[in-house]
Amino acid sequence: MVLVVSCWALIKGENHNYREAYDHYLPKGHYPFNSINFRNLAPACHECNSTYKLGKDPAHNHSGRRKAFYPYAPIAQPINIKVDLLHSDIAKLTLADINMEFGPTAVNEQIETWKDIYGIEERYKAKLCTESDGKAWLTQVLDEWKELGRDPQEFLKSLELNARKRPFTDCNFIKKPFLDACYRKGLFDEPTPANPGSV
Numbered sequence: 001m002v003l004v005v006s007c008w009a010l011i012k013g014e015n016h017n018y019r020e021a022y023d024h025y026l027p028k029g030h031y032p033f034n035s036i037n038f039r040n041l042a043p044a045c046h047e048c049n050s051t052y053k054l055g056k057d058p059a060h061n062h063s064g065r066r067k068a069f070y071p072y073a074p075i076a077q078p079i080n081i082k083v084d085l086l087h088s089d090i091a092k093l094t095l096a097d098i099n100m101e102f103g104p105t106a107v108n109e110q111i112e113t114w115k116d117i118y119g120i121e122e123r124y125k126a127k128l129c130t131e132s133d134g135k136a137w138l139t140q141v142l143d144e145w146k147e148l149g150r151d152p153q154e155f156l157k158s159l160e161l162n163a164r165k166r167p168f169t170d171c172n173f174i175k176k177p178f179l180d181a182c183y184r185k186g187l188f189d190e191p192t193p194a195n196p197g198s199v
């Protein structure tokens, strides 16, 4: 899949402008000898750089050394995300109602560092709760189902293909696990008189 850098193009999607900002991945204050190392300049969007990362050190935290992803690794590390929703009332979805698991476990320590320095989990969850993202993705499936007769399972199948081929487009990498979670919560079940549908 992709190289892990900052928010994974989350906030700006395809328009992530890498010329906008380069972050000193290992902060200059702790590693002055590295400030002239181009491989220590990681592309990062403004929000990642100026709101989240700041002077945080990917290689250490309060309890000592930690592993971190290397932004220029020759082979991109794939990351899997699994989303679970604690209830199916999407209109009332809050950050606390979302569980998110990141994998693979072989790089768990690096993932924890990545989440810590860029506030990844909180920002991904916030994205799922917003009207223009998570809720809009769900509405699209429901609209196509109800108005065009397109089966939600077909929708998920083509989304799976898209997410594999184009993870950044439309934030497919997070859209897919979110809609899978909606599916498991019964949001795409046939409406019955007792359950007149959701949203």
Ligand SMILES: [Zn+2]
Pocket: 006, 007, 008, 009, 010, 011, 044, 045, 046, 047, 048, 049
């Ligand atoms: Zn970013």
